[in-house]
Amino acid sequence: MKKQDVYEFFSRLHDLDPEPKGELNYTNPYTLLVAVALSAQATDVGVNKATRDLFKVVSTPQEMLDLGEDGLKDYIKTIGLYNSKAANVIKAARILVDEYDGEVPQKREELEKLPGVGRKTANVVLNIAFGQPTIAVDTHLFRVSNRTGLAPGKTPLAVEKKLEKIIPEEFALHAHHWLILHGRYICKARKPNCPVCPVRDLCRYKQKTVIED
Numbered sequence: 001m002k003k004q005d006v007y008e009f010f011s012r013l014h015d016l017d018p019e020p021k022g023e024l025n026y027t028n029p030y031t032l033l034v035a036v037a038l039s040a041q042a043t044d045v046g047v048n049k050a051t052r053d054l055f056k057v058v059s060t061p062q063e064m065l066d067l068g069e070d071g072l073k074d075y076i077k078t079i080g081l082y083n084s085k086a087a088n089v090i091k092a093a094r095i096l097v098d099e100y101d102g103e104v105p106q107k108r109e110e111l112e113k114l115p116g117v118g119r120k121t122a123n124v125v126l127n128i129a130f131g132q133p134t135i136a137v138d139t140h141l142f143r144v145s146n147r148t149g150l151a152p153g154k155t156p157l158a159v160e161k162k163l164e165k166i167i168p169e170e171f172a173l174h175a176h177h178w179l180i181l182h183g184r185y186i187c188k189a190r191k192p193n194c195p196v197c198p199v200r201d202l203c204r205y206k207q208k209t210v211i212e213d
Helices: 003-016 029-038 044-057 061-076 082-100 108-112 119-130 139-148 156-166 175-185
Strands: none
Touching: 003 175, 029 044, 029 061, 029 082, 029 119, 044 061, 061 082, 108 119, 119 156, 139 156, 139 175
């Protein structure tokens, strides 16, 4: 996609939603970290239902340790892979208490050392909690980047690196939100809703859907 088309692409998404927000509920950087870790292979809606009561009693790593692994499982047992996720959350809480005075680190390398925290999770936390212009590549963003021709790549990391190079600086902070939401609600996996897409004329997808009679 040409440089001017990339600018137009993000300019339109910006105009439609100037201040996009993630859809996971949280109260501070730590609860955001927990929510994002729990959201792997789960829906934001499902995670929010589970954490609604959890975050009433837990807001710090120490409180998570006080709750304990079995106690945590009682709150998140409706989420897929909850046993392994609970174990990782408790292990991560211990590291945060012992090595970071209960604070969430603001460097990707340090976040990725926490059990259950991969690059995508780290990027989400850095972006939402600390205002860093990171790109968290989930399935929606990966699909949109490839399907539209915006930043095609064979791996999430390849897409992330390409987006970092082409996204205009003024759109960098919110870019990954716009792309994720676009993929979730318009550029859907099975049948993209091309007739209502604000960037359809810029998109290189050859099998665009049309309005049905």
